[in-house]
Amino acid sequence: MGCDGGTIPKRHELVKGPKKVEKVDKNAELSAKWKYCALSQEKLRRPIVACDLGRLYNKDSIIEYLLDKTAERPNAEAVVHIRGIKDIKELNLTDNPEWKGESCNTKGDVYEDLHGGMFICPVVGLEINGKHRFCYLQTCGCVFSDRALKEVKTEICHKCGETFKIEDVVVLNGTKEEVEKLRKRMEEKRAKAKTKKSKKSKASRAAEPVAAPLESKEDAQAPQVDLTENSQENGGESSQSAVAGPSEPVGPSGSSEPSGSAKDSKSSTSSVTKRSFQEMTEKSEVFKSLFTTHSSAKRTKAQTSNWVTHTPYHF
Structure with a gap:
């Protein structure tokens, strides 16, 4: 059996064997982790931040995600554990002096080193390209190998x-086992923070009802002192008027006429309550000028103006 052109097909052309497993290029995988944002898949640029699991992001993309979490994103699973800005840390990176940038190979006639990195370790000098293990400190954000x-x-x-402490060291782009350990550590920290907040809230709630009775006692004691002072000033007239109230004489019209002592007590209380701020000698002129009864607040006839209305009636 041949084809139209007289060719004879072979067995591997007719029988399909098992598909080959696709392998990921290691260089491409490393560059995707260390040179691109884990959320937006854009090239990393300052400011660069990292989460508690050691993933690298652009700060702009994280802020956009926190502002609008309902938007559809291709890599939203990588930022599910980030609840706010407190869950990320801005990294303090050291620039690589030998890094020339990607614009130098526009023509394609220059050798491009795929293992080069924009940042290095400030102590050893290793490039951050994925071949070496790097960590960052949660206290200050500095990155070291x-x-x-x-x-x-x-x-x-x-x-x-x-x-810093050993607990503050977080591995950047670690293995699955390292990521699981970091996840457990993150959950433990959040659980401790919740317990602290609950204890503080309970303590504040317990302190509130204790302060309320104290204020009520002080308020209850204050009017008692005022009453005793008023009674001493009036020479016991208020007590006498209270006793003599039911036995007051009734006038010809059937209405009871108040006694002179009761009138005096009322006038004394009204004079105390209606005391003007301008008569107080202990107050300063600046304090008195705040009120409309001060002389500076009054207008002269020259300063007053006549009302002009749309109708001939003046109000």
Whole structure:
């Protein structure tokens, strides 16, 4: 059996075998992790941030995601654990002096080193290209290689001098096992933060009802002192008027006439309550000028103006 042209097909052309497993290029995989944002898949540019799981993002893309979480994004699974700006840390990276940029190979006549990186380790000098393991500190955001942290074992940052603990070291773009450990650590931190907030809220709630009775007692004691003072000033006239109230004489019209002592007590109380601020000698002139009863607030006849209305009637 042949084809129209008289050719004889072979077995591998007629029988389809199993498909070959597609392999991912290692260089492409490393560049996708270390040179591109995990959310927007754009090239990393300053400012660069990292999450608690060690993934790299552009700060602009993270802010856009937090402002509008309902928008559809291709890699939304990579930022599900990010709830706010507190869950990310801006990285303090060291520039690579040998990095010339990607614009130098526009013609294609220059050798392009795929393993080159824009940033390096400030201690050892290794390039951040994915071949070496790198970490960052959650306290200050400085990035170092794992080799530098192992060789120089200190609790002070090599770049900025800020203290840190082993728990503050986060691996960048780690393996699946390392990511799972970081996820557990992140959940533990969030659980501790929730317990602290709940304890603070309980303490504040317990303190509120204690302060309320104290204020009520003070308010209840204040009017008692005022009453005793008024009674002493009036010479006991208020008590006498209260006792003599039911036995007051009734006039010819059937209405009870108040006694002179009651009138005096009312006038004394009204004079105390209706005291003007302008008569207070202990107050300053600046304080008195705040009120309309001050002389500066009054207008003269020259300053007053006549009302003009649309109708001949003047109001």
